[in-house]
Every structure is written in C-alpha cells, then in structure tokens.
Amino acid sequence: MKSICVYCGSNFNGDPILQKAIEDLAFTLANQQITLVYGGGSVGVMGVLANQVLEKQGQVVGVIPQFLMDKEVGHKGLTQLIVTENMHQRKQKMADLCDGFIILPGGFGTLEEFFEVLTWLQLGLHAKPIGVLNVNGFYDPLFLQMDVMVQNRFLKQVNRDLVFNETEASVLVEKMKNFNAKPDDVWFRDRNLA
Numbered sequence: 001m002k003s004i005c006v007y008c009g010s011n012f013n014g015d016p017i018l019q020k021a022i023e024d025l026a027f028t029l030a031n032q033q034i035t036l037v038y039g040g041g042s043v044g045v046m047g048v049l050a051n052q053v054l055e056k057q058g059q060v061v062g063v064i065p066q067f068l069m070d071k072e073v074g075h076k077g078l079t080q081l082i083v084t085e086n087m088h089q090r091k092q093k094m095a096d097l098c099d100g101f102i103i104l105p106g107g108f109g110t111l112e113e114f115f116e117v118l119t120w121l122q123l124g125l126h127a128k129p130i131g132v133l134n135v136n137g138f139y140d141p142l143f144l145q146m147d148v149m150v151q152n153r154f155l156k157q158v159n160r161d162l163v164f165n166e167t168e169a170s171v172l173v174e175k176m177k178n179f180n181a182k183p184d185d186v187w188f189r190d191r192n193l194a
Contacts, residue, residue: 001177003035003061005098007113009106010044010073018105021135022049025102025169030058032173037098039090040064040082042075045104050075063093091116100129100176105138122159122183129179131164131172139165158184 006025012018026049029036036053039046040062050060054077061080065087068074074081084090095101095117103114120126132139143165149155162183166172 001032001034001099001173003037003098004029004100004102004173004176005037005094006049006102006104007106007110008038008045008049008104009110010039010041010046011107012044012048015136017136018045019048021133021169022104023052025049025104025133026052026056026058028169028173029053030056033058034173035059035061035079037061037063037094039094040075040078041068041073043073045106047075049104050078054078061097063090063097065090095120095126095128098128100131100179102172102176103130103132103139105135111142118163121162121181124183127181129164129176129181130162131166131176133169133172134165134167156184158182 022045030053036050036058038050038060041047041064050062053060059079061082062075062078063082063084064074065084069083082093084093091113101117103110117126118130121128121130134140146155146160150157150160162181164172164175166175
C-alpha cells in the first residue's frame with residue numbers, strides 16, 4: 001500500500017482525543033512511507049493531518065478544486081498540490097491516486113465521499129479497502145444505521161462488512177493491507193423486499 005486517501009472535516013473542534021488520533025495516523029503513514037492523499041486544504045482536520053504528516057517527513061498530495069483555491073484555503077506547503085476544475089474531478093483524482101481510503105471525523109462532505117467510494121466498492125468499480133478511524137465513538141451511530149439497513153434488507157451483511165471500523169490507526173492500516181474485496185454483486189437480483 002503506497003498511498004491512502006483520507007476523507008475528513010474542513011473544520012476542527014480542538015478535541016485533544018481527535019488531535020492524538022490524527023497524530024497517530026500521521027505517524028503510521030509517514031513511518032510506513034505511505035503517501036497521504038487528501039482534499040488539499042490548509043484548514044480543519046485536513047490541515048492538521050497534512051501538517052502532521054509533513055512534520056514527520058511524510059509525503060502529502062493534495063487535490064483541490066479551483067474555487068476553493070480562490071477562497072485561499074489551499075495548503076501551500078505540500079509535496080504536491082493538484083488543482084481541478086470542480087468537485088467531481090477532485091473526487092475522481094483522489095480515488096485514482098490512492099490504494100485505499102480512511103475516514104476521519106467530518107461533516108456532510110466527509111460522509112458523501114465515504115458513501116460514494118463504498119458504493120463504488122459494492123458495485124465492483126474498485127477493490128480498494130475502506131477503513132473508518134472511529135475516534136472516540138464518533139461513527140458509532142453511523143454503524144448502527146448500517147445495521148438497521150441490514151435488518152431491513154436494504155443492505156447485505158457481506159457488503160456491510162466491507163468497511164473496517166477501528167480505533168487505532170496502526171491496526172486499521174494493517175487490516176487494510178490484507179484486504180481482499182468480496183462484495184456481493186448480485187444485490188440487484190433480490191428486488192422484492194416484501
């Protein structure tokens with residue numbers, strides 16, 4: 001695994017537990033010479049993570065659309081900064097550049113990116129591991145919702161199990177390295193949910 005795309009918030013609430021988790025992830029990436037691919041921002045969790053990886057002599061590739069560069073939120077000290085025309089190109093480029101995805105705490109954008117690559121995995125459009133770094137139970141309600149989807153037969157358990165849910169960065173990355181995608185691609189055959 002040479003690069004991991006991390007989806008995370010453009011805000012940071014100052015939580016010391018989250019700060020420690022970011023530092024641990026940055027150490028894991030830099031120590032294992034895994035390039036961080038992320039949204040290119042200098043603010044929020046994004047900026048904290050990028051700075052931590054850079055401080056640890058790691059490689060950081062940012063991908064940011066022009067309109068966010070125009071708002072001056074682009075990070076100016078990265079190993080590489082790629083500017084795209086729009087958000088769709090940004091997401092595609094980030095996915096193309098990485099060997100796996102990690103989700104940190106964030107808001108709507110983070111969830112949207114997470115579910116997009118998870119859906120792509122379920123559909124067999126890629127076979128890259130997806131891991132949630134579940135800091136202080138932040139994503140517990142989301143995993144509960146996934147269980148409700150399984151119980152109500154809108155999601156198969158085998159596809160629910162495609163996502164790693166870990167609290168330690170080193171454990172998460174190790175599991176991702178050994179990932180073998182086995183989505184159930186016949187989800188469309190059982191259309192009658194009654």
